[in-house]
Amino acid sequence: MRLSRCQCILIFAVLFNAFILCCLVFLQLRLENVNEEDVMVNVKSRKQSPIKVAGHAMSSSISDRVTVVIREFEDFENHIVETVKSILHLYELMRIVIVVDKAPYPPLTLPEDGDINVVSLKTSLDKHPNASCPEQFIDTEFVLFLPDGAILTSPKQVEKVLSAFHSQHRDVHMVAAKVGGEMTSQCFNMDVNLKQWTLTYQQGGTVQDICHGLDGSHIVLMRTGDFRSLSRPYQRPFPQSLFIQTALQRWKVAQVPTSAILAKKLFTDPHNQWKHQTRHDIRLKAMYEEFGIKKVSMSDGRVEWHGCRKETPRCFGTVVDDTPEYLYENRWTPPCCLQALQETGKHVFLILEKCGARYWLEGGSLLGAARHADIIPWDYDIDLGIYKDDIDKCPPLNMLHQGSHTDSGGFVWEKATEGEFYRIQYSAQNHLHVDIWPFHPQNGVMTRGLWTQTHRQDIDFPEHFLVPLRTMKFLGMQVSVPNDVKGFLELKFGKGVIENPQYPQPNRVQI
Template sequence: MGGAGGGGGGAMRLSPCQAVLALAIALNLLVLYYVSRLQRRAARRPRERGPASAAPRPGLTVLLREFEDFENYVPEVARAFLRQRPAPPVLVVADAPPYPPLRLPPGPGPGARLLVLRPAADQPAAARRPEAHVSTEFVALVPDGARADGAGQLERMQEALRAERGSVRMVAAPVRALRPLQCLDLRVSLRRWAAEYRAAAAPGLCGALRGDAVVLLRARDLFNLSTPLARPLLTSLFVQTALRGWAVRVLDVSFPSLHQPLLTSSHNQWKADRRAQASRRRLFQDFGIKRVVLEDGREQWYGCSKETPRCFGTVHDDTPEYLYQDRWTPPCCLRALRETARYVVGVLEASGVRYWLEGGTLLGAARHGDIIPWDYDVDLGIYLEDVPNCELLRSAEAGSVVDEKGFVWEKAIEGDFYRVQYSEHNHLHVDLWPFYPKNGVMTKDTWMDHRQDVEFPEHFLKPLVPLPFAGFTAMAPNNHRGFLELKFGAGVIENPEYPNPARKRLDKGAL
């Protein structure tokens, strides 16, 4: 006990200096602890680059994207905008280094810079990302040949856009003396691979523009698009914004032009037109748009033809690839199937071959008067005994036959039936299934593992009756509802479903 008492009496006392030193050490350790925690938290967060990582600074960046290497006014356009006060940064964007090289003015402030989108092995990823080069709130998309004249157009456009609410996410000002500006509505359906332009319902409030204009939008909106600077720039921009429900308002503001016409020779104009057509074709192919309806009703097609392969590959489990992408049959494929079906029906009728709409093709005729929007071939039943009446079917027994219209007639390798392909390159097709009566029941020699591939009483074919289908009249069983419900089940006409619901089910809200 005495030892214990003696130990307590010898406790060390801290001097005031020692106490201050101990407190300082403790505070330093505490600071180090919290700094370490903050660093660990920051390391766990995804790193952000570009304007999204910091609040954008006021003002705008002038961005020039649409110009031709071989003849342009890009340096003059940049110089004109750099004369504004305050001078906006000017960013010139090209797919590859322009040739001949552009002589961009340095200008006050950041001046004009060139951004090349093509990857370069010696450059970091951010070097070719336009969002990493724009730190302003707004971006003005300026076409080649536009000129700023000091009338305050850019400031008025910024004020107008800040005042907008709702769906208006862009404002535009036409460029005088270039192509007249058209205000259009634009409807895009990725499910149907289609875009349709119409005259705008409300003057000055547009879904798309055709012509030359300066378009102003927020940088965050532009760079949140999937492909913000694809060419043709305005076509690409408005397809993407139409899918988001955005609108553009045309203001009572305009910009003068530097030169009219923009291209000074017919040869250069021809080169520019060809490049524009190629860019437009590539853009719609990249976006998966096969059919474009212009405001005057004309159609443009960007899908399969007789000279190109069909738009989708081999079908597995009765479910084509496009259904997994929540799309239906490309319209160019439906058009080719309609053309092939009409042609085959004409040949069969002229040859005295009895035929009828079969399976899903008959279902499409009963439900839509057309091919089912997600179907990928056409099926016809024929009487086996009538095959010798058709020279093309007889010839197909010995091998493929390309007829005078470019359609390919052949015996299918999968079994005892015939196939007519759209062309040698494009294998969209009509299948012809030879049936024969046996004790009053129609049967055949090749059966596929399809729900609808079953025998049926011959009385459905006596007589055959006309039925509208795909823009013409074809022959069909006399009681098509009874025929279809025998093959598919009750209520099949009123209750659409994809061919293999176990793989992919139809969203009924999409109809």
């Protein structure tokens, strides 16, 4: 078919327009790719260009290396918005993570133009578990903790802290700078002994010293990897919980001087101050319970107890095979329980001494007296022997044929349900106790007649160990013991028992 001249011109025009359109599309795509490459080059250049700070070359900008975390604040009164704005004013690309126990009420009115994430640790059935994981938003080398109300006014304040981090001793895993100028920082050390359930504060030195923790308000910088390695990184109150966990790792914090970091005042209203203090005390108690700390000794000599008391149950349940549950957790008897045993023991000794009964330390209690004049650190009761004929001399014991009774000190005296012996409990609620085992002589041998065979020391023994009795220091007082303590103990437990401590079931749990 022959095409007319007009048809040829029309086809050529259509093809030419299509060609032009394809060229324009190609050029537009090429231009977009060039712009994207330029952006990537600029970002790469920004990340690789070194920044000189106090003599140290930083391999990237502050925003690329640091994530700001805000943890400790009250929802009913705070200055979080002002703190966030001060950060974004200096570092508009800085990622900020605000970690909360639950969504704050009233809600925070945060800037919309920043990289800000509010993460609630409270899980929700209708949300993915990752929604309550702050770690997903922290991928930088360092994390910087800011207290509520801290106002950054100069980039040098953060840069000085980051620069100082690299010049510290290897034991220093945190660097801090003071916030506000009204209070003086106190540097303190801590001994965290989980085996003994104790936390002991010791006064540090000047604020320039390297120590385990700081009182007062500070910004604190540490490596993200170190922070993530902690078992309870976001535990409140913060940073007290942080310092306890890092002290357990033998990590230290160094405070560095920097230009004054301003602090907005909080809780000037008496009611809000009371409300904040009440919540802080509740969080502190919950933290000690979470960490398994029962006794806190302050540097000024004060002692705080966070374990069992006379009006509460003891810290552990029924003991099976002479091995309390805490031994399986690599812990010893909680100090509050040892304190209760000591009080109960002294109370019973005084009564037995007053009524003239012939009694003596038995079993593990005698072992503790022989080793260090106290209860074995992992023991859970006190054992005594008594001449059966002397029971009638002591009214608290003689009265037990009528049933159990509570004396004026709140101690409960009763006949044990699991055998022919007597038990004195710390209180009706707290069953830490002293056991008194009656013995009678038979042909020169001390016997109970019927043995339960649940303890290694449940055997007959020659009466000559008790004739005469002598005394030994135990719980700060002189108490009756056999006249040959070493021979008595080795008869019951075996050679070298004093010198070689073991748990009750060494084949299961070892020291």
